[in-house]
Amino acid sequence: MKILYPIIITLLSFSIAHASGAEQVADKKDGQPDDYCPWEMADYAIAEPLCGLVGESQRGSEIVSDSGRGNCLACHQLPIPGIEAYGTIGPPLMGIASRLSTAMIRLRVVDTRNINPMSIMPGFYRNPSLINRPGKAYLGRTFLTAQQVEDVIAYLATLK
Ligand code: HEC
Known part of the structure; x- marks a missing residue:
C-alpha cells in the first residue's frame, strides 16, 4: 500500500x-473567439459579407502588402505601385474581379480549403476551432479580423 x-x-x-x-x-467555446461570425458557403462562394461589415478598398490595399497581416505578396503578384518583390506560389491577382465574383473571392480569402483541401493558402477567416495546432499568437483567433477580410475583398473587387 x-x-x-x-x-x-x-x-x-x-x-x-x-x-x-x-x-x-x-x-473558449471550442476555440472560437466571442466575436467570430459564422459564415455560410453556397456554390463555392460566400454571398454575405462577414458580420455584415462593409469593406474599404484603401485599407484593403494596405493589408495585402503588410507582411504582418495579409502578407498576400508572399505568394501573389498584385498591382501595387512601388512593390518589386512578390511570391509566385499563387496565381497573380491582377484582374481577379473579372474572373471571380465578390462572393467567390470571399470564400477564397476566408477559407480556400473548402475548394482545394490541399491548398497551402492560409484560411484568413477559418473557423479557429478547425485550425490545426496554431501558433500561440493565433490560438482561438482568425488570421485577419472580419473587417480586415472585408477590406481585402473590397480591394480585390477593384482589380478588374
Ligand atoms: C502561402 C501562400 C499564399 C498566401 C500567403 C496567400 N495566398 Fe492566395 N493563393 C495561394 C495559392 C497557392 C492559390 C491557388 C489556389 C489554391 O492553392 O487553392 C491562391 C489563390 C488565391 C485566390 C484565387 C485566385 C484565382 O485566380 O482563382 C485569391 C483571390 C487569393 N489567393 C487571394 C489571396 C489574398 C487576398 C491573400 C492575402 C490576404 C492571399 N491570397 C495569401 C497561396 C497564397
Whole structure:
C-alpha cells in the first residue's frame, strides 16, 4: 500500500491537470473567439459579407502588402505601385474581379480549403476551432479580423 500512495497521487494530479485544461477549452467555446461570425458557403462562394461589415478598398490595399497581416505578396503578384518583390506560389491577382465574383473571392480569402483541401493558402477567416495546432499568437483567433477580410475583398473587387 505504501508504494501505491505516490502512484495514486500522481495519477490524481494528472487527471486534475487534464480536467482543468478541458475547462479552459470549454470556456473558449471550442476555440472560437466571442466575436467570430459564422459564415455560410453556397456554390463555392460566400454571398454575405462577414458580420455584415462593409469593406474599404484603401485599407484593403494596405493589408495585402503588410507582411504582418495579409502578407498576400508572399505568394501573389498584385498591382501595387512601388512593390518589386512578390511570391509566385499563387496565381497573380491582377484582374481577379473579372474572373471571380465578390462572393467567390470571399470564400477564397476566408477559407480556400473548402475548394482545394490541399491548398497551402492560409484560411484568413477559418473557423479557429478547425485550425490545426496554431501558433500561440493565433490560438482561438482568425488570421485577419472580419473587417480586415472585408477590406481585402473590397480591394480585390477593384482589380478588374
Ligand atoms: C502561402 C501562400 C499564399 C498566401 C500567403 C496567400 N495566398 Fe492566395 N493563393 C495561394 C495559392 C497557392 C492559390 C491557388 C489556389 C489554391 O492553392 O487553392 C491562391 C489563390 C488565391 C485566390 C484565387 C485566385 C484565382 O485566380 O482563382 C485569391 C483571390 C487569393 N489567393 C487571394 C489571396 C489574398 C487576398 C491573400 C492575402 C490576404 C492571399 N491570397 C495569401 C497561396 C497564397
